[in-house]
Amino acid sequence: MKSTTKYALPIAALIGAGAAIAAGADLGQAEKQATNWTAISMFAIFVVFTLFITKWAAAKTKSAADFYTAGGGITGFQNGLAIAGDYMSAASFLGISAAVMASGFDGLIYSIGFLVGWPVVTFLLAERLRNLGKFTFADVAAFRFAQTPVRVFAASGTLVVVAFYLIAQMVGAGQLIKLLFGLEYMYAVVIVGVLMMVYVLFGGMTATTWVQIIKAIMLLGGATFMAFMVMAQFGFSPEAMFAKAVEIKTGIAAKAGKPEAEAAAIGFSIMGPGGFVKDPISAISFGMALMFGTAGLPHILMRFFTVPNAKEARKSVLWATTWIGYFYILTFIIGFGAITFVLTNPQFLDAKGVLLGGSNMAAIHLANAVGGNVFLGFISAVAFATILAVVAGLTLSGASAVSHDLYATVLKGGKADSKAELKVSRITTVCLGFVAVILGIAFEKQNIAFMVSLAFAIAASANFPVLLMSVLWKGCTTRGAVIGGFLGLISSVVLTVVSPAVWEATLGNPKGSAWFPYTSPALFSMTIGFVGIWLFSVLDGSKRAAQDKAGFLAQQVRSETGIGAAGASGH
Amino acid sequence: MEDDLAKRIASHPKYQELKAKRSSFGWWLTAAMMVVYYGFILLVAFDKPLLASRIGSGVMTLGMPIGLGVIVFTIVITAIYVRRANNEFDKLSDDINKAVLK
Numbered sequence A: 001m002k003s004t005t006k007y008a009l010p011i012a013a014l015i016g017a018g019a020a021i022a023a024g025a026d027l028g029q030a031e032k033q034a035t036n037w038t039a040i041s042m043f044a045i046f047v048v049f050t051l052f053i054t055k056w057a058a059a060k061t062k063s064a065a066d067f068y069t070a071g072g073g074i075t076g077f078q079n080g081l082a083i084a085g086d087y088m089s090a091a092s093f094l095g096i097s098a099a100v101m102a103s104g105f106d107g108l109i110y111s112i113g114f115l116v117g118w119p120v121v122t123f124l125l126a127e128r129l130r131n132l133g134k135f136t137f138a139d140v141a142a143f144r145f146a147q148t149p150v151r152v153f154a155a156s157g158t159l160v161v162v163a164f165y166l167i168a169q170m171v172g173a174g175q176l177i178k179l180l181f182g183l184e185y186m187y188a189v190v191i192v193g194v195l196m197m198v199y200v201l202f203g204g205m206t207a208t209t210w211v212q213i214i215k216a217i218m219l220l221g222g223a224t225f226m227a228f229m230v231m232a233q234f235g236f237s238p239e240a241m242f243a244k245a246v247e248i249k250t251g252i253a254a255k256a257g258k259p260e261a262e263a264a265a266i267g268f269s270i271m272g273p274g275g276f277v278k279d280p281i282s283a284i285s286f287g288m289a290l291m292f293g294t295a296g297l298p299h300i301l302m303r304f305f306t307v308p309n310a311k312e313a314r315k316s317v318l319w320a321t322t323w324i325g326y327f328y329i330l331t332f333i334i335g336f337g338a339i340t341f342v343l344t345n346p347q348f349l350d351a352k353g354v355l356l357g358g359s360n361m362a363a364i365h366l367a368n369a370v371g372g373n374v375f376l377g378f379i380s381a382v383a384f385a386t387i388l389a390v391v392a393g394l395t396l397s398g399a400s401a402v403s404h405d406l407y408a409t410v411l412k413g414g415k416a417d418s419k420a421e422l423k424v425s426r427i428t429t430v431c432l433g434f435v436a437v438i439l440g441i442a443f444e445k446q447n448i449a450f451m452v453s454l455a456f457a458i459a460a461s462a463n464f465p466v467l468l469m470s471v472l473w474k475g476c477t478t479r480g481a482v483i484g485g486f487l488g489l490i491s492s493v494v495l496t497v498v499s500p501a502v503w504e505a506t507l508g509n510p511k512g513s514a515w516f517p518y519t520s521p522a523l524f525s526m527t528i529g530f531v532g533i534w535l536f537s538v539l540d541g542s543k544r545a546a547q548d549k550a551g552f553l554a555q556q557v558r559s560e561t562g563i564g565a566a567g568a569s570g571h
Numbered sequence B: 001m002e003d004d005l006a007k008r009i010a011s012h013p014k015y016q017e018l019k020a021k022r023s024s025f026g027w028w029l030t031a032a033m034m035v036v037y038y039g040f041i042l043l044v045a046f047d048k049p050l051l052a053s054r055i056g057s058g059v060m061t062l063g064m065p066i067g068l069g070v071i072v073f074t075i076v077i078t079a080i081y082v083r084r085a086n087n088e089f090d091k092l093s094d095d096i097n098k099a100v101l102k
Helices: A002-007 A010-016 A037-060 A064-072 A076-087 A090-103 A105-115 A117-132 A137-141 A147-180 A185-233 A238-255 A260-271 A280-296 A298-305 A310-342 A359-411 A418-442 A450-472 A478-497 A500-504 A522-538 A543-550 A552-561 B003-011 B013-046 B063-101
Strands: none
Touching: A037 A185, A037 A359, A064 A185, A064 A298, A064 A359, A064 A418, A076 A185, A076 A298, A076 A310, A076 A359, A090 A105, A090 A147, A090 A310, A090 A359, A105 A117, A105 A280, A105 A310, A105 B013, A105 B063, A117 A137, A117 A280, A117 A298, A117 A310, A117 A450, A117 A552, A117 B013, A117 B063, A137 A147, A137 A298, A137 A359, A137 A450, A147 A185, A147 A298, A147 A359, A147 A418, A147 A450, A147 A478, A185 A238, A185 A310, A185 A359, A185 A418, A238 A260, A238 A310, A280 A298, A280 A450, A280 A522, A280 B013, A298 A310, A298 A359, A298 A450, A310 A359, A310 B063, A359 A418, A450 A478, A450 A500, A450 A522, A478 A500, A478 A522, A478 A543, A543 A552, A552 B003, A552 B013, A552 B063, B003 B013, B003 B063, B013 B063
16 A cells, blocks of 8 residues: 555656646545544534535426526526536645645646636636527537537537546545545445435535535635645745745755755755646647636536526636635645645654655645644545535536437427426436446546546547537538537547556556657647538538528627527526 | 527627627637746746746745736736626627617
8 A cells, every 4th residue: 555655646646647636536546544533523514514405405496497507596606606616626625735745836837727727718608608508518519500410429528528527536535535534435435426416316506506615615714724824824924934845845855865955956946847847748738628628628617507697607707717716826825834834743744754644635634733633624524525516516517418418409309398308317317326436436446647637638629629619610510510529529538548647557558658648638639629620611511501600690699699598597 | 589680780880899899809818818828838848947046035936926926817817808898898788789679
């Protein structure tokens, strides 16, 4: 176990595997800790509270619109918090703070990548999505096209992204519960699977949104307290905090037998960029996956249909961006706090000076250092609640793709009644719950570091190009969107499989044998997606193509003005 | 919506104004965000020593305010768009709405 724990050092994953700690759950293999009853009771309180909310939400969830979009009655502020909740995962909290503790500035570069997609979503998509869509992003992508092929593509894009994201979250949940609660991996996966099913089945989008909001408030509150306590120790002077961290890092390097000058250089290295960005192509490609992937994540896009109009949709992204940016600043301070409080305290270290439970425990140990055992329990419970909420959001978007896009539109030709559609989404939710648990167990021992970055790469290369081109380019046709979209989807998956992170690190092929040398496929697969859409649209001389183009004006007018958009109640 | 209504809206001068203004504003801001972010990434890729250079007498480096600056810029640029869209653009939208639906 010792060696696997070291392997899971977040920064090793960051540099080696191109990693996806931030939005996903690259928590690696974790050691089981002593059972932590404080944390378990805090988590139990959270669960009971959210089950009451689910009961309340269930009474309000009568139609398909209630189930998918909470009846469109969420405010911009609430939705902003819920989006932030969807985005701030346990692994971004634990993983980024651990990465900052290990290498300082590099952790900041990483979190910035996850933030910069939000303005792009705001400027190009948010209000147009709200004006054109009803339940899923396929409503928007297929607005003026032949429904069946585009819906099938959009549902595939959704389910593939959801599957990879779900695996990452489930495995993360299992590892986390070993670390935080000292319970078995299996328990965690089953608990997450069952609770998520209950939230989504009975409470639909209303319950999922409120679970998300509560968790976001708890996470932001807890992280704020930790950052405040750290800063207070240094008289709120960043300079003093950085100076102390550099001094400690230098001391550790000197203790390891480095000569004085080298130790000083190692200590100071946390203040500038290190090994995170190797080659510019990987850096740009990875940056594109993060930036445009955000604009193609189905569970995020779906949140724009829960608000009544374009104005609230814009407000929700502004709030989300603000909270997420604030959160990344907090994790940066927490990471430096971990250097100064945790790395110096033998209580948190083993004989070799390595963090107890692995380096992902940085924020957890810091919680103990600044707030004692009760606060430690609180933060542990928040971390687990976080995974639960993210998983519920993912499941809901997967279920909507099956029931709304495949069942109601493709199979029933848009004539399914609300009751039947609701039933199908509930059946799908149960199926997804089982699939998630089985995948979580199957992938327990796998290196899943690549999965969230893969989800982002697919979202950026398949969902985002189709969405953007269908909304903004008159010449886009059904054939172009479907072929180009699938090309983006397939190329991003294939290029990921033959990249070092999967081909070498996961499949165990010899080093240097990967065909695709870069960290992320997005630069190439996004290009393939966009060029594919353009080329096959331009070459498309079919009757349907003429119809697609003729429908652009009406679509554009509605996307710009909101006239004719699905109303606030959605009924 | 009927094609007829769509055509009436599309030919309305305020709609033309809205479309042109929003589209150019959105693309300019998108370009600005991309320049800032990819500029930052390229700086990291090509000039690490610059970001690691000290400012002042302590350990503070140039990279820290720049990194923090990118986060703040991201939030501010989003706020700038939302502010203008929620006032000016929505007002134009409302005007169009009133003009064609009365």
